Amino acid sequence: MALRTQEFIGGVRDTLPLMLGAFPFGLIYGAVAATSGLSPTAAMAMSAFVFAGASQFIALGLVAAQTPVAIIVLTTLIVNLRHLLYSATLMPFLKDLSHKWRIALAFWLTDETFAVTVHRFQRADASAEKHWYQFGSSIAMYLNWQFWCFSGLMLGKRIPAASGWGLDVAMPIAFIGMIIPFVKTIPMAVCVLTAGAAALLTLALPYKLGIMVSACAGIAAGLTVERTRKKTKGASGR
Amino acid sequence: MTTSEAALIAGMTAVTFGVRYFLFALADRIRMAAWIEAALKFIPPAVLTAITLPAVLLPHGDWHLSFSNPYLIAALATAAAGVRTRNLLATIAIGLAAFFVYRLFL
Numbered sequence: 001m002a003l004r005t006q007e008f009i010g011g012v013r014d015t016l017p018l019m020l021g022a023f024p025f026g027l028i029y030g031a032v033a034a035t036s037g038l039s040p041t042a043a044m045a046m047s048a049f050v051f052a053g054a055s056q057f058i059a060l061g062l063v064a065a066q067t068p069v070a071i072i073v074l075t076t077l078i079v080n081l082r083h084l085l086y087s088a089t090l091m092p093f094l095k096d097l098s099h100k101w102r103i104a105l106a107f108w109l110t111d112e113t114f115a116v117t118v119h120r121f122q123r124a125d126a127s128a129e130k131h132w133y134q135f136g137s138s139i140a141m142y143l144n145w146q147f148w149c150f151s152g153l154m155l156g157k158r159i160p161a162a163s164g165w166g167l168d169v170a171m172p173i174a175f176i177g178m179i180i181p182f183v184k185t186i187p188m189a190v191c192v193l194t195a196g197a198a199a200l201l202t203l204a205l206p207y208k209l210g211i212m213v214s215a216c217a218g219i220a221a222g223l224t225v226e227r228t229r230k231k232t233k234g235a236s237g238r
Numbered sequence: 239m240t241t242s243e244a245a246l247i248a249g250m251t252a253v254t255f256g257v258r259y260f261l262f263a264l265a266d267r268i269r270m271a272a273w274i275e276a277a278l279k280f281i282p283p284a285v286l287t288a289i290t291l292p293a294v295l296l297p298h299g300d301w302h303l304s305f306s307n308p309y310l311i312a313a314l315a316t317a318a319a320g321v322r323t324r325n326l327l328a329t330i331a332i333g334l335a336a337f338f339v340y341r342l343f344l
Contacts, residue, residue, distance in 0.1 A: 017330045042243035049251040059250060069242060073249035080257045082285065087261035088274075089281045095265035106259035111289065118282045119326075166341060169309055172293040173316045173333035175286045180320035180329075182283040195284040196291040203292060211288045218284030219277050226276065 004132045011116070011136025018112040019144040021170030025053055026145050029060070030152020036060045040153055047149040051108065051142060054208055055079045078207045085215060086114040090134075093121040097131055105131065108138030112171070115178050187229065191222030306344065312337035 026047075033043035038060065046056055055076040062072045086109055094102055117134040183189050195218025202210035261268075270278075290313075296302065297309040305311065316333030323329055 014326075017327075017334075039239055039243060041239045042247060045239065045243075045247050046250065049247055050254050052254050055250065055254065059246070063246070069246045069249060072246060073253055076250045077253040077257065080254050083254075083257045084261065085281045085285055087258060089278050091261050091265045091268070092270075092275075092278075094262055097265075099263070102262040102265065103259060106262045107255055109258045111285075115282070115286055166308070166337060168293075168297075169312055169337045170330075170334065172290045172309065173312055173337070174330050175290040176313055176316040176333065177320050177326045177329040179283050179286050179290070180317065181324070181326075188280070188283060191280045192283050192287045195287040199288040199291050200295065203296070210292075211285065214288035215281065215284040218287065219280040222280040222284070223273070223277050 003127060003129045007127065007129045007132035008136035011120070011133040011138075012140040014116050014120075015112065015137040015140045017170055017174045018116065019140060020167060021174060022053065022112065022141065022144055023148050024165060024167045025057075026148025027152040027155075029053070029056055030149045030154070031156055032057070032060055032152075033149075034153055034156040036064045038063050043153055044146075044150060047146055050076070051145065052076075052080055052110070053145070058207070075207060078209065082111075082208065082212050082215070083109060085212070086111075089118060090114070090121065094131065101131060105134055105138065108135075108142055110138075110141055113137040113141055115175060119178065119181070185226075187222045187226035190225045191218040194218045194221035308337050308341045308344065311340045 029047070030043065033046075034040070036043075038046075043060075046059065050056060050059075058075060058079055059072050062075065087106065090105075090109075094105065097105075113134060116137045120133045121130055179192060183192055195214050198214035198217040199210055202213050204210075205213065294309045294313040295307075297307065302310070312333050315336035316329055319332035320326075320329040323332075
């Protein structure tokens, strides 16, 4: 099998648990959209073009409250700021790709695909086609999202209480599995503990800003500890 | 679809794609300072933790800090499995199993 195909399939396969996690949210998005005042075409167009679960949910709420378009767009920008952290992390791995590739991978960048893909890029093997892995993960998340949004829209209020099934547990579980391999050093442990504590302290922040603030706190803490340890090591070595 | 809906979707698409593409567009032109390069490796665990911990401790938006919270039990089981097996798929399978088994007997 060609390396590209292998990478693509690997990306799809490793994204499966997160597709399971996104399923109830897609279904609920569709069902809520049906009652929000947004037309079905617009609700699907939003899934197809914006493709960002959290901002889509928030937009539905704002549409229902008859918020002006400019405010909803601004809110979307704020909710999606965390993607800057994702693209900063992936940037060194994509710098030699054509702009066509970078545009495609940017359009499909989500929390889930970032989480899956960063592990692939950081593995030491010399595959020159790792972007096909990200592409596979992207397409899998995208088709999954469209399918469940559409199903939710069609079923509307008739959907069984999918939110009560607990499938939303798949995302935190997959993410915990992905965090653990990172925590190998003391600075990493400090980073994770700080980010976690900060996330609980910033729950009151609106528009997912808590994620961004907490991540930055964790990163700063990790960096600080790393630098201090290097300095002490340097001093004791003399 | 009304004009205002089209404007809404066009605007949301533009800002979302803009944020996602901004750094990718500059990827071959930016030289990162050493401290930023050192900071990058902390981003994935920091963001993932910031998303995950509230999802586990406040599964439906309210604090649920007790052993009757299946999300918390599943998280602990997943963490233990992750440390032990060092295999992502097995870890996720164990976490999901812990969640549904625990809920079944609750």
